[in-house]
Amino acid sequence: MNAMDDDPQMDELVKKLLKRNKRAIAKAITLVENHPEECELFIRKIYPHTGKALVVGTTGPPGSGKSTLVNNLALEFRRKGKTVGIIAVDPSSPFSGGALLGDRIRMDELSSDPDVFIRSMGSRGNLGGLSRATMDAIRVLDAAGFDLVLVETVGAGQSEVEIVRTAHTTIVIGIPGTGDAVQAIKAGILEIADIYVVNKSDRPGADEIARELRLLLTLDPHAKDEDRWHVPVISTTNLPPIDGISKLADTILEHQTFLNDPKNAGLALKQEMTRRKNEIHEIIKVEIFENMLTSLIGKQEWEKILQDVITKKTDPYSAARSIMDPLFR
């Protein structure tokens, strides 16, 4: 333990967090979101208490009923006796901590439950830092002892993909009426889904899109491998009688059983190794870059180089090389 690790206030926060104190949880997430330096020490302290929660990522386009679906899923897991943390990530929103993503149903039915914690996270203009902060926020909820952490995020862009890659199980949501199965490809289904959900399946065309998706999934060259997880397509509705949610919850647990099955040669561990490797990569990339660049080049030199690029005296690649040159000599 370093000398700087000795921070009684932080130790107090960790202690309360481990007891699942809601104020401590909120404070801890604010810390990982807004205070990168303290965050590092804080994560060091809570890291040994993590790794127990099942992390479920959910992604889908705006308007796909994602938040309501995640609410219903949380209620379903509560009925099964599980404690649930929810992180609603919105890379395009400058808002954090508020209730923009939390609709009224969520607030009413879930917020008052002592075994549920809900938090929304926005980008505050810092897209790169969002996946980093989200990963650490998941850790906060994990350390607080929630059985499940549900992460929802909009769309299927790079930061969303990064965010859902931190999950053990990834759900991709689509809805009928926004196009056909080709749109599903566009939404990234083939790449990142462990479970595909056709939400709002009370709408016309739902059976058709589910059928098309199943067909598409059989086109995967590995579709017939026995030792492989076959992405199921589950139809759900957000309207009463809420349909399919129970099946979805069961399928999530089945996916976990599959990953942890000794027959599958430590798939869960292998995935965990990849996740941690990517994470360490990311930390190093940001750190090296920030430390190096500021030491390599001053503001005036920057101005000069940019001028040269704009006036076509040089090009961006050559400019980058000239800045980096001192490093590789």
Place this chain on the structure above:
Amino acid sequence: MNAMDDDPQMDELVKKLLKRNKRAIAKAITLVENHPEECELFIRKIYPHTGKALVVGTTGPPGSGKSTLVNNLALEFRRKGKTVGIIAVDPSSPFSGGALLGDRIRMDELSSDPDVFIRSMGSRGNLGGLSRATMDAIRVLDAAGFDLVLVETVGAGQSEVEIVRTAHTTIVIGIPGTGDAVQAIKAGILEIADIYVVNKSDRPGADEIARELRLLLTLDPHAKDEDRWHVPVISTTNLPPIDGISKLADTILEHQTFLNDPKNAGLALKQEMTRRKNEIHEIIKVEIFENMLTSLIGKQEWEKILQDVITKKTDPYSAARSIMDPLFR
């Protein structure tokens, strides 16, 4: 000029590209997409010929009729006598160069036009490299002398935002029926749009969403500044009689006039400086990272560190520090 710059085959390609030879354009884009090393030299060669094209980025969720809108916009600019290059970027698609994103109308009406070039680009699993490749593909079309380069991309995630940030004018598309104006915020309107389009405005609710958007846009604290571009909301349809496209084309040109207006104190130049700075940053980040990391740590050492992280002997931050330590000593 370096000795390695002397590559007669590449010089031939550049020569043909500058004459807007379609095969040369296709070959050049494949080069920037798949051959990072040659790409650098190639961009050095064509860079002096770039900077003339007006680059228009278009983004919106799957199912918003983006491709058809971009087609119609291309046809409209052709009617105005402009040459048009189109790049359809799909970060979630593993396909490149093909016609997945090019629907039949596009193929029929545009592909045979000698003054139009269309290319789709997928991620091939390399999300980070996609915005890099897209930027260079835009340069290829720019050097080939197209008056306009239209870039379309799905969604509003990080890589899409990066891609549209390379554009001079950014169009964000929404459609009625997928939610209200809050969804528009989620789609990133406040952050990246220069022009907001409500497409499929023949659908019910179109006027309502346009009205809500205009209201939202007035909430921007700078909404009343006179020297600021005020994001217009334009309603369009993809069905005949195609509506609003002509207005959209005019608005794009107005936005350019605005950016280049001497009254606006070199806004266009300022934005260009920022774009180039971000680009050089990116090149350095990737380069430093790849060069450093491989020299810093061997495969066996990696295994050991990952094991320690998994078994909680250490945490990801401390692991990253231990790898970086030799650099900062």
